Amino acid sequence: MSLNLDKLVDKDFRGKSINEILAAPPSALLGLSPNHDEALAALKIKSVGDLGKWQHAVHAQALVTLAHAEVAETAADA
Incomplete structure (x- = not known):
């Protein structure tokens, strides 16, 4: 499997493996x-x-991921 991570990393880390990036500063x-x-x-x-x-x-x-699923409480629910 191949992933293009170039839009996530600085130019010096383009083409590096995920493990190399994880070890980088x-x-x-x-x-x-x-x-x-x-x-x-x-x-x-x-x-x-x-x-x-x-x-x-x-x-x-986790909060960002779950935010879309939160339902606002209505007056009838209170």
Whole structure:
């Protein structure tokens, strides 16, 4: 199987495998810089993999995924 990840990563990481990208610093992701690497390192996030497994990021992604399924409570339900 082949995936094109070029729109997700910085030009230096185009053509790399998923495992190579996961081991790379967060700045491998398009839009992040070495300054972000420093800030994230303070949170013990030193790789793309660490960022993807970071508890708070996982929780935020779960909320984003579930948001479309939430039904607003109506006055009749209260």
